[in-house]
Amino acid sequence: MRKEVKPRGAQDGAGVPARRAALRLLDAVLRRGIALEAELVRAGAGLPPNDRGLAHAIAVEALRRLPDLDALIDSATRNPLPQDAKARFALRIALVQTLALGTPPHAAIATVLPLVDGGPRKLVHGVFGALTRKGVALPEVPALPDAVAERWAAAWGDAMVQAAARAVAAPPPLDLSLAPGVPPPEGATVLLPGHARLPAGTAVTALPGFAEGRFWVQDVAASLPARLIGPGAGSALDLCAAPGGKTLQLAAAGWKVTAVDISESRLARLSENLARTGQPAAVAVADLLEWQPGEPADAVLLDAPCSATGIFRRHPDVLHRVRPALIAETAALQARLLDRAARWVKPGGTLVYATCSLEPAEGEAQLVSFLAEHPEFAMDPVRAEELPAGIAPLADGTVRTLPGMLAESGGLDGFFIARLRRG
Numbered sequence: 001m002r003k004e005v006k007p008r009g010a011q012d013g014a015g016v017p018a019r020r021a022a023l024r025l026l027d028a029v030l031r032r033g034i035a036l037e038a039e040l041v042r043a044g045a046g047l048p049p050n051d052r053g054l055a056h057a058i059a060v061e062a063l064r065r066l067p068d069l070d071a072l073i074d075s076a077t078r079n080p081l082p083q084d085a086k087a088r089f090a091l092r093i094a095l096v097q098t099l100a101l102g103t104p105p106h107a108a109i110a111t112v113l114p115l116v117d118g119g120p121r122k123l124v125h126g127v128f129g130a131l132t133r134k135g136v137a138l139p140e141v142p143a144l145p146d147a148v149a150e151r152w153a154a155a156w157g158d159a160m161v162q163a164a165a166r167a168v169a170a171p172p173p174l175d176l177s178l179a180p181g182v183p184p185p186e187g188a189t190v191l192l193p194g195h196a197r198l199p200a201g202t203a204v205t206a207l208p209g210f211a212e213g214r215f216w217v218q219d220v221a222a223s224l225p226a227r228l229i230g231p232g233a234g235s236a237l238d239l240c241a242a243p244g245g246k247t248l249q250l251a252a253a254g255w256k257v258t259a260v261d262i263s264e265s266r267l268a269r270l271s272e273n274l275a276r277t278g279q280p281a282a283v284a285v286a287d288l289l290e291w292q293p294g295e296p297a298d299a300v301l302l303d304a305p306c307s308a309t310g311i312f313r314r315h316p317d318v319l320h321r322v323r324p325a326l327i328a329e330t331a332a333l334q335a336r337l338l339d340r341a342a343r344w345v346k347p348g349g350t351l352v353y354a355t356c357s358l359e360p361a362e363g364e365a366q367l368v369s370f371l372a373e374h375p376e377f378a379m380d381p382v383r384a385e386e387l388p389a390g391i392a393p394l395a396d397g398t399v400r401t402l403p404g405m406l407a408e409s410g411g412l413d414g415f416f417i418a419r420l421r422r423g
């Protein structure tokens, strides 16, 4: 009689599919360098929403805590497990649940052992048991991966690295940009006019006014590039626009906006956001290395694709998958995009360049080479009163937000912003 071959995972008990999906997410980020959110679409396909949410929560928390989890694992094995060993992944998943997510140890290990069926079950069980019996805990301030700590210390100093480590410990607050005339929700902190900050974990879709488009989610740092363009009645190009936080701001400030992005799926979200908030904008799906507008614009905003290391609090996968080669690659793309964006600014018009990156190659260095090659542009220095209290423009008129700034009110994303005027 032929033995029936069951696909892997076919006999999974309750709770195991979520852990299998968490394993797949971590594997995608750590071994293949894929963004967590991109993999979530694939790894979560077919899973009920609760399992999908749990897989995501486990993976995100493991990425926040990876160096500390690995140090614990290494303290309990005679020879260090290879970084890509399945046993290490299984242990990270079991430990992070017990030590950070409040899962009882027996449930954490029982749902993880099926991931190493036919493999190192005994080892995983033994290491997990030894660590939990010892009563180990994660440190209050997570350790950053060595390569990140070294890179950021060289760029910004040790105090920034310590602030970044504190900031990675927990998800950030929920920041909203408010449509014109909308008051901040009750209990919100207001860092700038038209802004509201609510505690981390607030469900935005459950807030009164969400469906009516009275606000949209946008970190206060991410709201600065469009704010710095100011109100206007002329034409504005929002380049690399999706999912559209800045398009909404520009439209709400009175600009006649054309929003361009290469990603159809992200632009679909931009169109949903326009529909929900009732803000008008023309939308174009295009590669900006090929597209060009019918005529130059009064204001051009380039929120360029980047390593996204400035948003590590919400997307801790960047701490592990962004390497120097990726930073160099995105910096080269930014230079080409910036060069094209510059051609589309009317004489006397404004160009704002922004990246949500903590890498000088994607910010400060980009600006230096741009100014050297574009004498027709000069800095339009940002003034202190245009920024939240506690954040000052730099001497050259640019804005650099870093971990540690506004820490007492919940921090903000890492951004670089430069405003230029065409002569």
Ligand SMILES: C[S@@+](CC[C@H](N)C(=O)[O-])C[C@H]1O[C@@H](n2cnc3c(N)ncnc32)[C@H](O)[C@@H]1O
Pocket: 239, 240, 241, 242, 243, 244, 245, 246, 247, 260, 261, 262, 263, 266, 286, 287, 288, 289, 303, 304, 305, 306
């Ligand atoms: C930082 S995100 C933009 C965020 C957006 N400005 C907002 O505020 O919601 C960068 C965007 O650049 C887009 N992008 C990357 N390469 C592009 C290209 N060659 N042409 C047009 N858009 C591009 C990506 O699809 C992505 O949506």
